[in-house]
Amino acid sequence: MNTMNMLDKNLDTKTTKIAARDVNVYYGDSHAIKDVNVEIDANTVTAFIGPSGCGKSTFLRCINRMNDTIDVCRVTGDILLDGEDIYDKRVDPVQLRARVGMVFQKPNPFPKSIYDNVAYGPRIHGLSRNKAELDEIVEKSLRRAAIWEEVKDRLHAPGTGLSGGQQQRLCIARAIATEPEVLLMDEPCSALDPIATAQVEELIDELRANYSVVIVTHSMQQAARVSQKTAFFHLGNLVEFGPTGQIFTNPDDPRTESYITGRIG
């Protein structure tokens, strides 16, 4: 009994933030995700890797119900966030998305000023009582996204005028301004050059202190650099999930090994 408690305690330090049980996703007739079970820990960076079209982005979008915006998409199974089923009828997807933020593949700043981009979430969720508080949130978010120094003198310039890497960090700042619990990132560096990529990766590592981060990536080096846990998807199946070091050095499944060594994908 004691040992069990000890074990539980041990697990507690790595709380399960998101748990997926038998998740299936269908786009019309095509079966995009097949019986995926995965547990994502709090304060951990989890990487989803796999060849194009394997369903990793689809699964990522299930976690904050972004797939609801696609008419033909149907999700079965349970996804639990802190033990609550997010597909329960009582859950408002809009509130869920405030808790589970998302950064997209292509930087998509709104056609507004840098300040308004970051203040967008706090404003719609009423996170600040006055202008001073909002200013503080904006500054804090921009600082945490490592872009404050570059934009502090032109907060009222349009966000679309920034470079690609700056835009993506602005989008990250925008996502963390709403203080989500989980941050989903769908190939956040695919449109960036190596320098901007390095900055974003550094940022992801820092974000781990406050959030659970789930990142979809096509770059295995990136997965190895930033993540603690890695999930390998192939043809809609979750093939293997485990600590990143183990997946990359000693994978259980031959398909994982083939992908990592570049033989499939």
Place this chain on the structure above:
Amino acid sequence: MKPPWAATPKSPQHIAIGWGGSSAPVVFLDQIQPVFFAAVTPELLMPLFWLVVVLLALTALGFWFGRRRALASAQGNPRHLHSLPVYYGANVAMSIAIPALLTLMVWLLAQPLLIENRVSGLIPQELIPESTSVGLVMSDVRRLAEGLDEAVLQNVMTQQEARSLDASTSDVRALLGSVGVALGSEVRPEVLEAAQQYRQLSRTGGNAMTLVCLLLAVVGFGLSIRRTHKDFRARNVVERGVLALLILAASLAILTTIGIVLSMLFETVNFFGLHAWTDFFFGSTWAPNFRGDSELSILPLLWGTLYISAIALLVAVPVGLFAAIYLSEYASPAVRSFAKPLLEILAGIPTIVYGLFALLTVGPLLLKLFGQGDNGILGLSWMTGATSVLTAGVVMGIMLIPFVSSLSDDIINAVPQSLRDGSLGLGATPSETIRQVVLPAALPGIVGAILLAASRAIGETMIVVMGAGAIAKFSANPFESMTTITTRVVSQLTGDTDFASPETLVAFALGLSLFVLTLGLNVLALYIVRKYREQYD
């Protein structure tokens, strides 16, 4: 008049090279006068038709021949050709058709002008009655020439007789009356002579035109066939030809616009020569009369135009925009696929039908609501007649709804999905996303759409004629009748009017002002759309 070619069946070969109803050998070189330009008469239609047919036949033949020759130069193997065989054919066809047809076109446009000039010199000054112009006499000449052609066609007289006809010895009017050409007055010898000269010039001019066109076609045929060889870059030549065609089409559109503006500009200058420009721009009354003391100020009309347009936009913009938002953001594909075409049907209704709607439905309805006496349900007695600014404005607004909604719908759809995803991903509701992200991003385009709708409202005529009345005045009361620039242009130009009076010419000044106004709005719309378009690209 029945078509000439129905009256005289002839073998194509003969007519193709011949000219008119002549039974004599085709081209009399001695008949080609120093001036061989002549007017186009109905008689000319038949050979013109056959000339075009022959040119097209030559073109087709050239295509086939060019293609064959190119293949022959490559020993029948298309791989040895620089271009595909059809390009060689097309090159020959182009060389035949384009110079000949262009010449034909220019000739047909220039000939009547030149011949008119020449023949009108034959008419003595004293023959031109008081208060008419040489143009009126010239139309008599043309009519007489047509009559003679018709008489020859119906075999009432021979070509020779028509040429030697003398007004003093025969009753030309009765003669032509017998073939169905009625003349207004007795034919004077000078006019008959002018008409005969006119016919003569037309015939020789026509003959020369046929000859020149055919010659050009044959020369083009020969030159292009000689050039056709397997190394000849036919594809490049043909593509340059197509490019020239595209440029021609573009410049035609632009030149037409310039032409319209210039024609209005000249008449406007005439108008300002007859009427004080200060009254036109700064006067306060619109009261045209034909006693010569008209007050012709644009301002009351401009006020009416802008007032009615403003009401129309007040109706059209909210309804159209909301419809566009629903259709593009909320409606399911099934609803959208059926609601959008239905909305666009509104755009296909002729404005006169909207005018009827204003006159018969909306006007009386408004009168019932706001009118006086037994009519007024609300007992307000604000309105005295069915025609009012409000009637026209509301109906015009309905007309503009599909315009605003269709354009806005396209613009809203053009906002990238990634912006919507970004907003939804931050926990915004669809409605917040539309209000705070989609609409601001689409705003420049929507403003452009609204300005385009405004320029349509300003140019609208029929609805105003039927819905707003015809009284020009300054008034802020939307229940009163008013009128607009467009309807005054119509009323000044229709009916029995003297074309040289300021009361008529003011229509051009009004038209030009309207043009400047709508052009300004369109330029503004384009500017706004361009300036802000890159924001989300």
